[in-house]
Amino acid sequence: MNSFILGCPCGHKIKVNVKEQRKEIRCQNCKRYIKVPESPKLMTTQTLFSKKNDNMIGKVLAKRFKMESYVADGAMGKVYRGTDLILKKPVAVKMLKLDTFPNDMRERYEKRFINEARIGLELLHPNIVPVRSVHKTKQGTMFFVMDFCSGQSLRNILIQKKRLPISETFTIAKQILAALQVAHDKGIAHRDIKPGNIMIEYSASGIKVKVLDFGVAKIFSEVSGLEQQTLTKTGYIIGTTRYMAPEQILNKNVGGHTDLYAVGALMYHMICGTTPFGGTRQKVLKSILRATPISLKKLCATHFKVDNVPHIVDAIISKSLEKDPRKRFKNARSFIQALDYENKNGVWQYSLIAQVHANRFLGKLDKKARVVLPVFLVILVMFITYFIFISPSFQREYYVAEAQKMLTSQKYVAALDFIISAEKLGNDDKTRQLKKEILLEAFMLSLQEKNYKEAKYYAYLLQQTDLVFQQISIFLEEEAFIDQIEKLIKSKSFAEALGSLKQKVTEDNRLRKERILWLEKQLQKKE
Structure with missing residues (x-):
């Protein structure tokens, strides 16, 4: 027996041929799936329509x-x-x-x-x-x-050619998306984008595409003024299984993003010659909800020995097939812009490829790993934040507090050491003001003790924030030099004092010249 007739509850008859293994058959009339008897298991199906004897012809x-x-x-x-x-x-x-x-x-x-x-x-x-x-x-x-649309359906074209070039696929997809954007702008989702609903006409001017059959479209917004209606029977899935988005299977949050998934699945089919997921209807439904489709590039290289699929093409289609609608393209316009990837810069392409690979990696992780990995990343971020930002901040506050204590105790050298350590971990107005206060106190104490070298050092540090101390520093240098000369004179080292003065004397320094004359007289008396 080469074939037999299988009846559908809707009244249609289905002819079953023994060629292909199936567990269930879809009636082309009511779209229901009918379980096939265990024997025979191999078959293809064809719904029997009365075409020749159709009484409508001629009316x-x-x-x-x-x-x-x-x-x-x-x-x-x-x-x-x-x-x-x-x-x-x-x-x-x-x-x-x-x-x-x-x-x-x-x-x-x-x-x-x-x-x-x-x-x-x-x-x-x-x-x-x-x-x-x-x-x-x-x-x-x-x-x-x-x-009336001339040309032929994309379904018939794929039966004949199996696969289409990437350039032709993108041309067809752009026109489909342009049509869908008009529908989405009016709050209408097609819900049944598939090869059979796309008409293609080839001409000298190029490829012309027509989108057919809005019979199962969903009005998800009242923008167009059309009334939103629930015409789907509870538990009944609308659409063609192999091109359905996860939310369409679950019948939750169906909208424009649902059609974008279907266009991605259709492009996958056009380039690879097969849909993202295959097998029985139940297997396909489970795969759409849980599995990640094989990389477009990998599939073409493995099965067709063709390695001419660019990484960015794989990334664009993979993004449109994301299970989470929020990770897909925002709308049909952004999808069309992505298809013009040749006009995009390298940064955009690499970022999209990286994003898709990251999502693909996370999609392969089991449930435990999906929980553990984010927790690990959170802990890692906390450690990095503590050691790079929080810990230095606490340490700097400690140094500032110790510097204030040392300042109160008039231990200016120790206070300065602490405030310099705090500066290395981060400098703010509070730290700068405290450092200036410490330097001023140390400077004044050095002057009182006539320790001009130390005072000059503090003045040098202060001149970085206040230009007045630049002149003070010069004055202190002069005072330190005169102090040294006076010490030499007290010790009656007149020759040495005279030599030091002559080395640094200038024309406008009257005091030094007078000291030189006085020292020369003292040396003459000594002789």
Whole structure:
């Protein structure tokens, strides 16, 4: 048996082929995951849609839009290619398929469908497919009309090419982010950024990107004037698993940062050819919440033998995939600016790389290490602070206090030693003032004792803070010299006194000249 049919609770049928190992299958209609019987275990799935026998083909809706062909199925409706009979241009028509949903889900999906149409009418940007009008058939089926997008989905491109060049990836990402920034500015989060919701058109003028399907978008702010509604069933996760942010899985604090994570996961897929986490749905959900994805650079080097991924590219995508929304880029604008890394200086690049490596290292630590490491760092900072800042401060205060005690006891030499030691640990107004006070007291005492050499030393120290003592120092030098001459005269060493005077005499020093004449007369008498 090569295949069998598996039924979904929503009424859809799924064809199962024996090729690939799966434990569960996602219905492309209601997006539920269905457990697969133990045998067979190998399969791929394909939801069976009636495309050829679709009774909508050929019909004209609202007397204006002719249904030409079936295109695809979305989360809530079927998409057809149509023709606007008035404007003679192709359009895309999305019809709500309420008949395939259980009765308890119909009202919720109808509200969500209307919500998508309102958001499409609100958002106007070259990279967003605009909704032109909303209608209802006679049978009560709702549909809205959009511009038809030429090109192909990013999903089909990745199936064909597997991987895209970094430059092309960045070009696509910038346009997606530009569209998302418009939505975020109006308080709207897309919540389902994935390859299937990105249309790419290649032309001679370059790559043109369109973001599709705001069907599961969340209005997280009332900036746009749209009403915030809770249209998600309790315990039901909205979005595509492999591109979900942690807060989206937990359904907490979903906002613009949630889409930035999805864009990072999408870029990872485009460059590597695989999503950040793989495996069963449950395994992917656990990995998104707990694990750190393999480095983009390392994965490409290991699996594709390609080592041309710059460190900064790895860092940019890793930052967008941070589990904590606060560690991601602040908004889509800052993400776009980071993608222009070639225009950034080296300091910015190195700081971002260092930041990402630090977060990646901390993410690999177990719970105990995450507690112990911060405690260790706090203790280390305390020790450094004590020995570099606190301890010298206490020691300086001790020296200042001892200097004050010595000053009170008139032990000026000891006081000066203490205050000089305090200066080495830090000089402030209090220390400078106390030092000046000590020097003045010591200076005055030296003068009283006629110890001119010592007084001159204190005057020299004082002249560093007061220019008056520069003149006093010169005066004291003269007094010390005269004192020395007088001592020589008292000891009747006239020849030596005369020689000292003649060495330093100047023309304007009348007193010295008179002493020289007197000493010469004394020497003549002695002879």
